[in-house]
Amino acid sequence: MTGTLKSVVESLIFVAETPLSLDRLASILEEHERSELRAALEELLADYDQPGRGIALVEVAGGYQFRSRPEHADYLKRLSRTRPPKFGQSSLETLAIIAYRQPITRAEIEYLRGVDCGGILKTLLEKKLIKILGKKDVPGRPLIYGTTREFLELFSLKNLASLPTLKEIQDLAQPPVFEEQGELPLAAVTGEEGTGE
Amino acid sequence: MTGTLKSVVESLIFVAETPLSLDRLASILEEHERSELRAALEELLADYDQPGRGIALVEVAGGYQFRSRPEHADYLKRLSRTRPPKFGQSSLETLAIIAYRQPITRAEIEYLRGVDCGGILKTLLEKKLIKILGKKDVPGRPLIYGTTREFLELFSLKNLASLPTLKEIQDLAQPPVFEEQGELPLAAVTGEEGTGE
Amino acid sequence: MTNPPSESANLFNDNHGSGYNVHVGAFEGPLDLLLHLIKKNEVDIYDIPIAAVTRQYLEYLELMKELNLDVAGDFLVMASTLLQIKSRLLLPVQVDEEGGEEEEEDPRAELVRRLIEYQKYKEAAQQLEVLPLLGRDAFVRSSELPELKEQQLVDDTPDVELFELVEAFRRVLASLPVQTFHEVGSEQITIADRINDILSLLQERDSVAFEELFSEGTTRDYLIATFLAVLEICKLKMVKLTQVSSFGTIWITRAVQDAADAHEGEE
Numbered sequence: 001m002t003g004t005l006k007s008v009v010e011s012l013i014f015v016a017e018t019p020l021s022l023d024r025l026a027s028i029l030e031e032h033e034r035s036e037l038r039a040a041l042e043e044l045l046a047d048y049d050q051p052g053r054g055i056a057l058v059e060v061a062g063g064y065q066f067r068s069r070p071e072h073a074d075y076l077k078r079l080s081r082t083r084p085p086k087f088g089q090s091s092l093e094t095l096a097i098i099a100y101r102q103p104i105t106r107a108e109i110e111y112l113r114g115v116d117c118g119g120i121l122k123t124l125l126e127k128k129l130i131k132i133l134g135k136k137d138v139p140g141r142p143l144i145y146g147t148t149r150e151f152l153e154l155f156s157l158k159n160l161a162s163l164p165t166l167k168e169i170q171d172l173a174q175p176p177v178f179e180e181q182g183e184l185p186l187a188a189v190t191g192e193e194g195t196g197e
Numbered sequence: 198m199t200g201t202l203k204s205v206v207e208s209l210i211f212v213a214e215t216p217l218s219l220d221r222l223a224s225i226l227e228e229h230e231r232s233e234l235r236a237a238l239e240e241l242l243a244d245y246d247q248p249g250r251g252i253a254l255v256e257v258a259g260g261y262q263f264r265s266r267p268e269h270a271d272y273l274k275r276l277s278r279t280r281p282p283k284f285g286q287s288s289l290e291t292l293a294i295i296a297y298r299q300p301i302t303r304a305e306i307e308y309l310r311g312v313d314c315g316g317i318l319k320t321l322l323e324k325k326l327i328k329i330l331g332k333k334d335v336p337g338r339p340l341i342y343g344t345t346r347e348f349l350e351l352f353s354l355k356n357l358a359s360l361p362t363l364k365e366i367q368d369l370a371q372p373p374v375f376e377e378q379g380e381l382p383l384a385a386v387t388g389e390e391g392t393g394e
Numbered sequence: 395m396t397n398p399p400s401e402s403a404n405l406f407n408d409n410h411g412s413g414y415n416v417h418v419g420a421f422e423g424p425l426d427l428l429l430h431l432i433k434k435n436e437v438d439i440y441d442i443p444i445a446a447v448t449r450q451y452l453e454y455l456e457l458m459k460e461l462n463l464d465v466a467g468d469f470l471v472m473a474s475t476l477l478q479i480k481s482r483l484l485l486p487v488q489v490d491e492e493g494g495e496e497e498e499e500d501p502r503a504e505l506v507r508r509l510i511e512y513q514k515y516k517e518a519a520q521q522l523e524v525l526p527l528l529g530r531d532a533f534v535r536s537s538e539l540p541e542l543k544e545q546q547l548v549d550d551t552p553d554v555e556l557f558e559l560v561e562a563f564r565r566v567l568a569s570l571p572v573q574t575f576h577e578v579g580s581e582q583i584t585i586a587d588r589i590n591d592i593l594s595l596l597q598e599r600d601s602v603a604f605e606e607l608f609s610e611g612t613t614r615d616y617l618i619a620t621f622l623a624v625l626e627i628c629k630l631k632m633v634k635l636t637q638v639s640s641f642g643t644i645w646i647t648r649a650v651q652d653a654a655d656a657h658e659g660e661e
Contacts, residue, residue, distance in 0.1 A: 010251025011265040015533040054207025068208035096563035172315040267531040281530035289519035312423035361521040
């Protein structure tokens, strides 16, 4: 019986978002006496106090919480050493514009996004997801950008032609129309902006 | 020495936000042989397999992760603020078809289910349970879909090979082909039309 | 409650008595309904009595209408498939002019294959549901660990999917004011430009969807120039237009495929 209670307490502490206090524990496990809960906690504390454990049960901020052992901090830092590209919305939007409209100049990207993109372009260049394709043959000869092989790898794409089109995604939202579809495909194009929420 | 390595591995798995694969472990702990790491993992798995533990070490989505024991779900629900994931029959059918038949196109899914699946596909994409794998090399180059790591995590699956074996309808003459697949101890569900929700 | 016609009340009678209509709408689709009818009639799936099953199927659709449920198009498609199979079974085997050598397949065969396949995945879906579901049966650590707060933890794979990329692009386009968006392509576009564009697209790929040619621009000039360009190169027999199914996508392919490309196009 105690074995089971201990195990329930263990999983509750493990899953809880914040340190779990005895009070909270008692309110979750109403069917048990506080003394039982305290005993289960004591046992757990002893279990996790064994040498060679990688997880510690600590009393913190009025409750109990599992933490990694401080002496392993160096190893844990290595977890974040090789961080893959993590995308914020603005990076993703910029990348999407370049992917779908390449070759494209910075001015064109900024026109579409309505904001300055210099910083994001630099980051994307550093991450090798985009590259400079050359200069555009217009006054000012602005740089033009396109996506890289690494971009394709990131999205597991064979080539640029495998990029899904906007239409293909939008078609998912609408059930196929049986009756009147056949006329001019122009309707599909103008309908594009309409569906935006 | 092994004691320490085991404890480092334990805290790494504990801290990582997604299942930690052996590959990733090996790249973090370069100074150790893979065989050592594997041994440490084996020991840990045995430790956590003891009766009366509230935390389980499970192999899921190609890595290792600590999870609460399913038998404690009722208690843990009292903690959790988020609503548990819930699936309608149509989402589950679509997911099952994609899981077993990937890579698969929308048309193929719809042929198998006999109904339009666009809306469901979009929802599953948004939930990151499926992803676009690219386009199929047939006329029209339709998008092809597959399941994600999140799908494996959600359904507590080690990998795609550990999906429950597909059962043939009735007792067909030929014996089941995938005899050695029996990793998951899941009793086959003999549901009638059991959509009872 | 509407009383279903007595005949159908018999047909749909099961353990639940005539309270069957509680289940109305519980079918996932026409295949699901058909499987139900086959089970209910306890007939061999390999020898479906099509006439009886078709009648019951249609009666069910009637019931759905009576209950003011939308009968989805998919159900109607299946109804016509059933009727077609039924009529083919009634017809004497025709002597085919083109291919007399092949044995006529049982008209029901494809339907049976689909039903068996569907049943397999329906059961697989039920098995998926009883797996320990994360967030329902099993939970992971959700606490923030103070010692690692400032560090972003790493995933095995980057946290971005192709779908998100497309969605991001859609967001950008959706946020554009329509008026200004039109100005983007306001430069003069000629039919010759578009002919060149299309032909160079066809250098890269074997086929291009008709719609795709219109996806780039939104100005009237652009659309018209593109359309006329397609007509022009068709007339010059430089490209071929094909459509696999009615109302399906129209495909534009080069009229003459390069020998070098031929192996790529093989199926």
